[in-house]
Amino acid sequence: MKKTITALAACGTALLVATTPAQAAAPKNPVxxxxxxxxxxxxxxxxxxxxxxxxxxxxxxxRKGAFQFNAKGIAASDISTKSPASEDERTISVGKVSYTSGGMWTDRLPSGKTWFRTNGLLGGAGGFYGQVINPAEPKTLATLIKKGRLSGSTLTGRITFKELEKVSPWFGASIPLRMNNDTKVSYTLTLTPAGLVNRVKSSYAATGVLANRELAGKTVTIDSRFTGWGAKVSIKAPDPETVETKVSE
Structure with missing residues (x-):
């Protein structure tokens, strides 16, 4: 009888453990x-x-694309942009040099040339309305954590264009021209249990980039999803024979 009671107690304990909801573990250090x-x-x-x-x-x-890493952060990128207002665009960046095909350069390149090379504009023209928060930059991510509030797997906060430019090479190269450095960006980062960012949502006053009367009182919101952290990525510059450094006015 005593053995039977002990066995029933053990079963009850096992059942209780199995039916108790598992608490979500806090994500690891994101940086x-x-x-x-x-x-x-x-x-x-x-x-x-x-x-x-x-x-x-x-x-x-x-937009959709990929970032290739080196030991410090982003070494190269390949981004395709679709917009209702312009031709499709693709920009490949290696280091601080970018190559853009399509978009605003569609009819401005000489025959036989399909890529326009420049220094900067790593996200192409699409970068002006692309994601301003790049979670693949350690210094940027550390700043966002310092300025924000982490609750469970969600990090929220606000940061200005000027503050972003100080820590984020991506931001400075994507939007080199802007109307107001004091523009505040509200951001929400979602983290996996491993501490990696799988979603970034940011928003700011539309006139922070362009002082367009039609944009007054409006807000730009960018929602990005990140997948395959650590997967193999190989990005190379286009064939030099297809590259041009000057375009027609």
Whole structure:
């Protein structure tokens, strides 16, 4: 009888453990998690959508692409942009040099040339309305954590364009021209249990980039999803024979 009671008690304890909801573990240190993925020949892929709201909501553009890493962060990128207002665009960046095909350069390149080379504009023209928060930069991520509030797997906060430019090479190269450095960006980063960022949502006053009367009182929102952290990524510059450094006016 005593053995039977002991067995029933053990079964009850096992059942209680099995039916108790598991508590979500807090994500690991995001900066350390990111640094663990910064290996040459590897990277991360992303997709994003940019919308403008205020008196209605409209889609400005969508992008998809990949970042290739080195030990310090981003070594190269390959980004395709689709916009209702312009031709499709693709920009490949290696180091501080970018090559853009399509978009605003579609009819401005000489015959036989399909890529325009320049220093800067790492995200192409699409970078002006692309994601301003790049979670693949350790210094940027550390700043966002310092300025923000981490609750569970969600990090929220606000940072100005000027503050972003100080820590983020990506931001400075993507939007080199802007109307107001004091523009505040509200951001929400979602982390995996491993501490890696799988979603970034940011928003700011539309007139922070362009002082367009039609954009007054409107807000730009960019929603990005990141997948495949640490996967193999290989990005190379286009064939030199297809590259041009001057375009027609």
């Amino acid at each position: 350390q998690a990111l640094k663990g993925k910064l290996t040459s020949g590897h990277g991360v892929r992303f997709t994003e959508t940019t919308t403008v709201s205020g008196g209605g909501k409209a889609k400005l553009q969508s």
